Amino acid sequence: xxxxxxxxxxxxxxxxxxxxxxxxxxxxxxxxxxxxxxxxxxxxxxxxxxxxxxxxxxxxxxxxxxxxxxxxxxxxxxxxxxxxxxxxxxxxxxxxxxxxxxxxxxxxxxxxxxxxxxxxxxxxxxxxxxxxxxxxxxxxxxxxxxxxxxxxxxxxxxxxxxxxxxxxxxxxxxxxxxxxxxxxxxxxxxxx
Amino acid sequence: xxxxxxxxxxxxxxxxxxxxxxxxxxxxxxxxxxxxxxxxxxxxxxxxxxxxxxxxxxxxxxxxxxxxxxxxxxxxxxxxxxxxxxxxxxxxxxxxxxxxxxxxxxxxxxxxxxxxxxxxxxxxxxxxxxxxxxxxxxxxxxxxxxxxxxxxxxxxxxxxxxxxxxxxxxxxxxxxxxxxxxxxxxxxxxxx
Numbered sequence: 001x002x003x004x005x006x007x008x009x010x011x012x013x014x015x016x017x018x019x020x021x022x023x024x025x026x027x028x029x030x031x032x033x034x035x036x037x038x039x040x041x042x043x044x045x046x047x048x049x050x051x052x053x054x055x056x057x058x059x060x061x062x063x064x065x066x067x068x069x070x071x072x073x074x075x076x077x078x079x080x081x082x083x084x085x086x087x088x089x090x091x092x093x094x095x096x097x098x099x100x101x102x103x104x105x106x107x108x109x110x111x112x113x114x115x116x117x118x119x120x121x122x123x124x125x126x127x128x129x130x131x132x133x134x135x136x137x138x139x140x141x142x143x144x145x146x147x148x149x150x151x152x153x154x155x156x157x158x159x160x161x162x163x164x165x166x167x168x169x170x171x172x173x174x175x176x177x178x179x180x181x182x183x184x185x186x187x188x189x190x191x192x
Numbered sequence: 193x194x195x196x197x198x199x200x201x202x203x204x205x206x207x208x209x210x211x212x213x214x215x216x217x218x219x220x221x222x223x224x225x226x227x228x229x230x231x232x233x234x235x236x237x238x239x240x241x242x243x244x245x246x247x248x249x250x251x252x253x254x255x256x257x258x259x260x261x262x263x264x265x266x267x268x269x270x271x272x273x274x275x276x277x278x279x280x281x282x283x284x285x286x287x288x289x290x291x292x293x294x295x296x297x298x299x300x301x302x303x304x305x306x307x308x309x310x311x312x313x314x315x316x317x318x319x320x321x322x323x324x325x326x327x328x329x330x331x332x333x334x335x336x337x338x339x340x341x342x343x344x345x346x347x348x349x350x351x352x353x354x355x356x357x358x359x360x361x362x363x364x365x366x367x368x369x370x371x372x373x374x375x376x377x378x379x380x381x382x383x384x
Contacts, residue, residue: 018231019365019373020212039210042234044246044330052244052332054236078379085381134326138236138334140244160367170376173211173365175352178383181211184362184376187270189277191370 001109004151008122012158013049013148016075016122017041019160019183021171024074024084025053026106026115027064033115035104036061037088039174041073049145051126056139060092066135069128070113071143074120077154078182079168085178112147121171122150162186193301196343200314204350205241205340208267208314209233211352211375213363216266216276217245218298218307219256225307227296228253229280231366233265241337243318248331252284258327261320262305263335266312269346270374271360277370304339313363314342354378 026035040054076084105118126143134140154169163186170182218227232246297310318335326332346361355378362374
């Protein structure tokens with residue numbers, strides 16, 4: 001594992017997704033790995049930490065997550081803009097070699113049987129809390145965050161370091177039609 | 193109504209929240225208005241447009257939303273950093289004059305009985321789709337977006353204009369402890 005990757009305490013895991021970045025979601029089942037882009041991932045609870053993830057049934061990831069009960073949410077950076085968009089606009093259903101064609105590199109963390117995307121800013125491994133009505137009526141999945149890690153060059157001591165790192169590390173925030181924003185400047189509120 | 197406020201087609205309403213900005217959520221019931229800050233608001237569907245909103249029972253807003261079945265999600269700007277943090281750290285339960293003390297200014301749009309916060313970048317009026325299990329087990333509310341508006345100085349023709357407007361218009365993305373980021377630079381993916 002990359003020497004810069006460090007575990008994030010689960011009670012601080014929400015900070016990795018609280019600013020609303022677009023994510024990459026990876027999954028594995030029956031020897032098949034996949035990675036998709038997802039903007040609709042959101043914090044749900046602090047303790048135990050949970051998140052919501054909207055996962056349409058048109059995505060192959062849906063099948064893998066339903067069968068494995070696991071997925072990983074990753075925070076890609078500006079360096080991964082093209083990769084993120086490519087993974088979000090190509091389906092494993094249409095291209096069984098999607099991952100090879102995307103150029104994505106994967107790694108694993110011991111004890112968690114889910115593929116992780118190299119060079120992201122952060123990784124959250126989630127276990128599905130089954131809620132069949134939400135999944136069927138809304139494509140809405142709830143995940144408990146059971147492991148969290150970040151690259152210490154951009155998140156350390158519980159804090160994002162966007163203001164202290166190269167702009168290539170900034171998180172991506174998708175709108176539509178291939179148009180993204182990166183996260184911007186830092187501000188601290190003075191009011192108590 | 194401010195001459196810059198224009199209706200946004202409902203099929204494009206998701207673009208107002210897709211980049212994961214921290215929001216202000218307003219509500220009204222029985223002559224009581226309230227406004228809170230909420231980072232855990234997220235797109236759920238395009239057509240009809242829906243969003244999710246995590247609303248803890250410690251918030252007075254929970255009571256108002258449960259009784260009225262409505263709420264409004266707003267996108268505050270950097271100009272409203274202190275207001276947003278103040279509204280997010282003070283409760284109407286502790287201070288019945290919270291809104292007066294916050295200095296927030298409200299307005300209304302005809303046909304929608306919910307208070308709206310002046311000077312935001314965008315407004316989405318939502319009707320609760322009742323899901324008692326989600327609300328009780330997860331504090332998770334689902335809203336159908338029944339009206340959407342934006343300030344044309346920062347969102348027009350279906351597109352955010354962050355890259356073309358003064359930095360004071362940028363959306364806020366909360367982490368924790370009074371620490372925010374604004375949205376940053378624009379990038380277009382080249383890949384199809």
